Amino acid sequence: MCLRHYEEFIRSGFYKVHSREVAGCFSALLDRPVEVGEVVRLEELMPKPSLHRVFNSSLELLTGGWPTPLLKVSGPPREAYAKLEWFNPFSASVKDRTTYYLIKSVGGDRLVEVSSGNVAVALAALGNVLGKRVKLYIPTAGRYVAPLLDFLGAEYQILDVSMTVEALEHLQKDIREGAVHPNQFGNDMNFVAHLRTAAELDWQLSAVDRRPDYIVAGLGTSGHASALGFYFGVRYGTRLIGVQPRDWIPGIRRVETGMKWLSLINAEVVDVSLREALEGVREFAKRTGLLIGPSAGAVYKAFTAQRRDGVYVLIFPDNLMKYTPLLEQLR
Numbered sequence: 001m002c003l004r005h006y007e008e009f010i011r012s013g014f015y016k017v018h019s020r021e022v023a024g025c026f027s028a029l030l031d032r033p034v035e036v037g038e039v040v041r042l043e044e045l046m047p048k049p050s051l052h053r054v055f056n057s058s059l060e061l062l063t064g065g066w067p068t069p070l071l072k073v074s075g076p077p078r079e080a081y082a083k084l085e086w087f088n089p090f091s092a093s094v095k096d097r098t099t100y101y102l103i104k105s106v107g108g109d110r111l112v113e114v115s116s117g118n119v120a121v122a123l124a125a126l127g128n129v130l131g132k133r134v135k136l137y138i139p140t141a142g143r144y145v146a147p148l149l150d151f152l153g154a155e156y157q158i159l160d161v162s163m164t165v166e167a168l169e170h171l172q173k174d175i176r177e178g179a180v181h182p183n184q185f186g187n188d189m190n191f192v193a194h195l196r197t198a199a200e201l202d203w204q205l206s207a208v209d210r211r212p213d214y215i216v217a218g219l220g221t222s223g224h225a226s227a228l229g230f231y232f233g234v235r236y237g238t239r240l241i242g243v244q245p246r247d248w249i250p251g252i253r254r255v256e257t258g259m260k261w262l263s264l265i266n267a268e269v270v271d272v273s274l275r276e277a278l279e280g281v282r283e284f285a286k287r288t289g290l291l292i293g294p295s296a297g298a299v300y301k302a303f304t305a306q307r308r309d310g311v312y313v314l315i316f317p318d319n320l321m322k323y324t325p326l327l328e329q330l331r
Contacts, residue, residue: 108180190223213310
């Protein structure tokens with residue numbers, strides 16, 4: 001990847017592009033053509049929200065709807081702000097961001113991917129908007145999204161495997177027949193896209209004169225957590241606290257299952273059980289009236305266990321609504 005160039009860019013706030021290779025790095029990050037000799041500036045990554053919130057298309061609702069809200073959830077000495085990613089319009093999750101940039105990076109009219117939930121919904125929805133045919137492979141645990149995929153008209157197959165990464169081998173026939181794999185687990189745009197998310201979050205925190213000491217985020221592909229850890233680590237010395245399931249929690253997984261980008265930073269990893277995650281969902285609902293998703297509940301529970309003072313940012317990937325069939329099974 002382009003890490004050393006991004007690191008200098010984030011640290012200094014600007015970068016003079018000196019080669020075609022570097023121009024390619026910044027074209028990906030800034031989502032536009034960048035020329036050799038150009039000076040690029042960090043402010044370009046900061047959001048420019050529409051004052052009146054009127055959008056001309058559902059795609060503009062996504063990109064023009066940023067930033068997603070940042071909610072203060074506790075004051076000093078452990079001050080915390082939660083990034084509410086269910087305000088993204090397609091999958092009501094952080095995976096709208098990931099999927100949008102993954103699709104742009106690969107091209108092709110036929111896309112095939114594996115997903116346990118949010119990426120499947122985001123890919124099916126964005127496939128409709130962008131005119132792509134989408135086929136999805138879903139592990140058994142992700143079957144709760146099947147009705148949503150039916151409404152979106154996506155082709156999908158539910159596999160008798162427990163983890164998303166176990167389903168990857170099923171893509172090979174589709175790829176041989178011409179389908180393109182966006183590859184949420186290995187495509188570096190998953191990481192690069194969330195450097196933009198980090199800059200957005202930085203912009204929001206600057207409005208309340210805050211810099212985070214800790215980012216608390218769930219570990220799935222590790223793209224968004226690692227990018228946030230990288231950006232804020234370079235800029236302010238922030239530490240990432242990555243949350244993994246002690247047993248099973250929808251949307252996140254354990255580090256030993258393989259995560260491409262987590263090794264790029266020095267992260268602290270904590271375990272949370274499904275029972276603790278759902279306790280976190282209940283506690284947050286009783287405090288705020290907001291129904292956060294299970295992985296967000298795990299993030300919140302990990303935060304409440306912290307004893308170090310400072311400013312925390314909690315990444316809440318989605319809300320509880322799409323998980324109601326799953327919750328019925330767990331009652």
